[in-house]
Amino acid sequence: MTSTQRTSFPRQGVRETAIAVKTRFQSASDVLSDCLEEIARCEDKIHAFNLVLDNQARQRASEIDDLIARGIDPGPLAGVPVALKDNICTREIATTCSSKMLERWIPPYNATVVAKLQDAGAVIVGKTNMDEFAMGSSTENSAFGPTRNPCNLDYVPGGSSGGSAASVAAGFVCCALGSDTGGSIRQPASLCGVVGVKPTYGRVSRYGLIAFASSLDQIGPLCVNVGDAALICEVIGGYDPRDSTSIDEPFSGLLDSCDKGVDGIRVGVVTELLAPASPDVQAAFTKCTDKLAAIGAKVDEISIPELSYGLAAYYLIAPAEASSNLARYDGVRYGLRVAGQDVESMMRATRSAGFGPEVKRRIMLGTYALSSGYYDAYYGQAQRVRTLITKAFGRAYESFDVLLSPTSPTVAFGFGAKQDPLDMYNSDIATIASNLAGHPAMSVPFGLGANNLPVGVQVMAPTLGEAVMFQVGAQIEGLAQ
Amino acid sequence: MTDQASRGKISREEVVHIASLARLGLDDGELDAFTRELGAILDHASTVAEIDLRDVSPMSHPIALSNVLRDDVLDECLELEDLQSNAPDFFEGKFRVPKILDEP
Amino acid sequence: MSSDSLEGWDLVIGLEVHCELDTNTKLFCGCPNSFGDSPNTNVCPVCLGLPGSLPVLNSRAVDLAMRIGAALHCDIRPSRFHRKNYFYPDMPKAFQISQYDAPINCDGWLELTTGKRVGIERAHIEEDTGKTTHLGESGRIQGASSSLVDYNRAGVPLVETVSAPDMNSAQEAKDYVSELRAILVACGASDGKMEEGSLRVDANVSVRRSGSKELGTRCEIKNVNSLKSLGKAIEFEAARQIAVLQQGGTIRQETRHFNEDTGETSSMRSKEDSHDYRYFPEPDLVVISPDEAWIGGIRSGLPPMPAERRALLGSKCGAGSPGTPSSNQVSTVVAHGLDALVLGALDDGADPRIALSRCANEAVARVDAALHLAPTSFSRLVTMESVGDITATQSKLVLGEMLDEVDQKLEELGGSTGGFGGYFEVDPEAIANSKGFEKLDNTTLARTLDDIVESNPGEWERFLAGDEKVAQFFVGQMMKSTRGQADGKAVISLMNARRDKKG
Incomplete structure (x- = not known):
């Protein structure tokens, strides 16, 4: 073969x-x-x-x-x-x-x-x-x-x-x-x-x-x-x-x-996170929710429009923090050092040689988002979006015990298939909201999509809601077999 | 929101400036690529910049903890060998760096 | 420069004082906070900024910072930390964790001994950097071939106290720093040692035409390591700025370096973009939100501050108004935290003047030992001198030996005075006896005086004729004959008695 x-x-x-x-x-x-x-x-x-x-x-x-x-x-x-x-x-x-x-x-x-x-x-x-x-x-x-x-x-x-x-x-x-x-x-x-x-x-x-x-x-x-x-x-x-x-x-x-089973558990399917998924992934996902409903879960759709801002907020906050966290790699105390005439050229040479293109891209983006004159518009604003999303989740969890979506909008893709950074960033569209809110979430395999590649179902729960998340995750696992 | 943000674009000069702030030496090709890519990402990010969130407070932590403190008691320090073995240039118990041109 | 050349100009000074807090450990890790250890031995993954390490805030540092705030009459508020991002080899994480938009202490004041109040804008917590030394002939940053970094100081807790621009002379700035130093020591927050870098001062100086309301452009002067330097730096900088303005120039807002050797300030080379610090909330730390009970405990637990202690000591000693020698001695004693010695001696009925002098001169000169000398021992010494058992000269010698003994005992404890708060009893009589310092009775003294008068009849005639200067000749001769045991004042009164009797 x-x-x-x-x-x-x-x-x-x-x-x-x-x-x-x-x-x-x-x-x-x-x-x-x-x-x-x-x-x-x-x-x-x-x-x-x-x-x-x-x-x-x-x-x-x-x-x-x-x-x-x-x-x-x-x-x-x-x-x-x-x-x-x-x-x-x-x-x-x-x-x-x-x-x-x-x-x-x-x-x-x-x-x-x-x-x-x-x-x-x-x-x-x-x-x-x-x-x-x-x-x-x-x-x-x-x-x-x-x-x-x-x-x-x-x-x-x-x-x-x-x-x-x-x-x-x-x-x-x-x-x-x-x-x-x-x-x-x-x-x-x-x-x-x-x-x-x-x-x-x-x-x-x-x-x-x-x-x-x-x-x-x-x-x-x-x-x-x-x-x-x-x-x-x-x-x-x-x-x-x-x-x-x-x-x-x-x-x-x-x-x-x-x-514990899922009898009576209220499961919300998040419209904004399901919509971007490819048809094969949607098909597997829908099969999962159908089966959940069949064993007693109360499955309903819920729209959380605020989540559509998640990706943009994430790609400001994460690079901003990264630009600061990765500043310590300056060739002084540990790790790579590339020689330079003076300490600043040494640092610049070290960081240029030590980091790959994606790391540099995010350091640049994050440095920009925090720099003088842009902080409020980018980092500050992204942090407000974070509040917005967390509150929206809070409202959703008044009606649901867990929220469900496909973990990834597509099954595995080929090497070099996503050259455009934004295209790659879109792979995270369903997952980043839980990080922004600090909530627990898990991916459980459920069936196959295109090219016989695995599909994952994401179970999200509110802060400290791991118990109900595992409760539902375990049932999805059972239903997949 | 600033005008620059609403434009959602970044000039090559700004990219040069940001690279200098971040201590990254970029060649011409990288500068061109980053100018283009950062512009596209910031364009996308400007969807965030455009929402009216004046009444929403910023969230810097996912969890609201306060007063996490430790007692003022000694803990173990590292051995000099641990520092030396990882240091690019260690001299007389200190980290040696090339000459410094600027005050902090 | 003299203050005359300031004529027509007002000086405006604000000060930023960094104070290293007197904790056992660093601000965010359990490494020792100690000065003078061998390089890079007091470091761990946290203060060395190793990948993966995280900061955890030292509760003692927060307590001390709040004490400083309380002593400076500040509002103590909920606060948080930011990251101040910039690259420099002495900065292990390439950012400093500092309080930015929400400092723990705001809006206080400090009263100078003159009674003037200087506003305190904020007193916030931050971490110190490592220390860089430069290899090369000069030992300075300029011309160095390379530099060496020691991170023992990195992460040491600091409180930066920022004053309002309320001071108008170099003297006021010096008074402010003296008073702030005394307060920091009184709080138990600092050892106040400028020479070890425990206290570091940056001065913001600007000038304006007398009567003008508008503030001039200021320059920040760094590297001011003593009170004397502070005065010189401010005076030089003011003169420089006035000269520039008088020649029609403008002042550029910049950071300037004070050179101890030349007494001049010079522009520091710093990058144009170096002030874009990209502050953002430190995600690895949570907010400090002290409740009423915590703040109340800090305020009520605050020991008496220098102003109060000066008033008490001054009144007990009958010291004069501010500026008089006795008042200066009171200030010195209080600033060094040695009031207990003087107060103890006064309670035992000693002469206040003598108690104050021994403390402000001899004890302050050796403050580390004096802080551990039992007040009862000091009191016994001062009483011996007060009643004339020993002379002033002898008293100073005995006190010196007493402090030697304290030093010795501290050394036996392990050489560290930091952790030890107790006192040592030292017997001044034993020391005086061992040195053969015995009180000379008046008969013996009178006989000695008779001998000296006999051998120096001419000088005695001059004394009888009213030549006061010649009295010192007799005192000197008496000292010589008694090997220093005679008391100068006793000799004078004997001479007067002899004259009056003869007369």
Whole structure:
């Protein structure tokens, strides 16, 4: 067959693996060996990883096996192989953001989520490829080459967490963490046919997540099923004193919500987010809502016109914050330095060589939006739109428990298909509103669209509404089978 | 709303100025491309600039938290080796940079 | 320049004073806030601006900032932080986290010792930058081949107090800084050490024709590291501006650098676009919104401020009106937080004049040790001098040794005075005894005087004839004979008694 055939398939899930390891049905080392074999077999075609941690992972897996042999519970993720998006800091392990700027940077500290995963018994297998500094929707903006969609290698995996989505879809790992600033977990999850969750802003600590747009960024899991994603959220979530925007609320009981059904749940289909979708995606989506209605959900359409301003507001706020967050890459303390006559030329040369075109474009856009004379018209105005959208969502959630839309307006597209930046930005049209409002949202695979590529359904919920989001997500997953 | 914003376009000179503010050295090709692309993006963004939102307050945080503070207690510092191994130019315990022409 | 050349012109001065807060840790991370440690040892991912790190606000810094606001009669308001974006090697994140449109303290005032009130526009919280040193012959930025950066200071909490342009002379500006410094020390917010950079002053100076209501174009003078420099810098700058205007020129609004060596200000090279800081709300921090209870606690917990303490000490010492020597001593003592020493001695019935002198001169010169000297010990020393057990000269020597002992004990505690707030008892009598300082009785003194008069009959005749100057000759001879143990005043009164008896 040609390369268009599906390369590999998702492996068993997080919970299944943990149970197998804990009950000594399978050792953590064997689980890992399977993963590494699969990676060895297919990674050169897919390029999900920037770095595979062969030795460190083997050592960790054997530690887990030792614990179990001594009767000690390694935690809920015992021996579960996990991949991390390469913008999540790992102590003594390169963290590059898929940028030449950080190609040789070794963080001296762990992100909070990394410590939490390790404490839960997970085995970190590698760092996944991404759009440079998480800016993109296809993983084509990686300085180290694109990732391919395991469902069909001729198509992009989406982005920016494309490597994370591909690593799960290809069966390299049971779970991967991604980050979502405007859809960067949900859109690639949708395009690769896996589950992706962006929790409520503040649910998961951002400490150690290399910032793109601080008021929008949120870490979340990509998994093969909804229940696994719920478990991972419970593990990585919770209050962190190192993140001032961390929410001090319990983040538990999500797994239980997955079994509650949708009888009487009010589901709103957002007109403005459904309309831009291609016919194949609309068809799959409508099938999903029909089936939801058939099992007792109250499905209705709702128009939220304010959402049509979301994309424009997002593409002012995110670049503005990014222009500031990425200013620290100046060649002085770490990362790339390109020589210059004086400090300013050194900084300019470093930044010109270290950043790719999309990163430069957004830094330029953000610098402009914040610059003297334009702040009120652009950044200030975009922040008001943010309020507008949040309030509109608030009104919608008076009538609905969750809101639904396609995650991405299209199925996976081909490499180089979206040359025009605006065209690419439109990939995020359905996902960015949740980031602007700080609300939780997830993508659940449902059926296939054009070219037999996966379609994802987005479930959105109000702030801290993860329980009902997982409740509905789990039913959609059931209906898809 | 300023006139510039309503125009929704950006001149090549402005692009040069913005690049200088952002410490990006752009070649002629990049300047042309960015002038065109930023113009198109800002055109799109001007849909936002045109809405009357005088009565809407800006939202800089998705969550309304206040008074998040830590106690004034010592935490671990980094080792000098951690700094040195990542530093492009480390000299006598300090980060060395080429000569500085301007005061901050 | 003399103040005469200001004739026909008014000087308008506003000051921005950056004060490093006396916290254990930095503003947004748990690294030590300490001066003089080896470079880049007090840094962590947060203050080094490593990718992925996040700031968390130090509660003590907020408390101290609010205390400063309360002491300056400010409104204490809900506040938030902005990012001030600019590239400079000493700025780890390429932005400074600072309060911009919503500072924690606004609209206060400070009263100078002259009674004049200077408005306080704001006193806000921000983080300090790292420190740059320049390699090359001059050690200055100009002509340096390269520069080195130490980030130990990066992230140290600062409060920037911005005055209204209410001062009209270099002296007033100096008085303002002295008083502000005393208030900051009294609040426990700062150690007030200008020489270590704990307090840094920028001066906004403009001139206008006398009687004119309109403000002239101002220049901001940076790098003013002492009160003396502040006075010189303002006077030079005012003269410069007047000269420019008198020659028909105009003043350009700019930042100027004060050169300590030449006493001149010069234009700083800075980029045209460097002031487009692209401020926006810091998304990694949340608002500070102190409730009434918090603010009330800060206000009620505020210790007495220098003005109040000066009034108390002045009245107890019978000090004269502002400007008199005794009043100046009172100000000095209060500014250094040593009032407790003097008040303790007064309670024990010591001579106020002596207590004030020892404190304002000898103790203030060694303030770090003096702050840890038990008031009872100081009181015993002053009493010894007051009753004439030891002479003034001896008293100064004994106090010196007492403070040596305090220093020694502080060193035993680990050399850091920052954390230790206690006092040490030191026995002045033991020190006086060990040095053989014993009170000479009047009989012994009189006998010594007799001997000296006998060997110097001519000088004694001159004294009897009313030559007051020759009295000092006898005092000197007496000192020599008693190896410094004789008290000058006691000698004079003995001489007077001898003259009156003979007469």
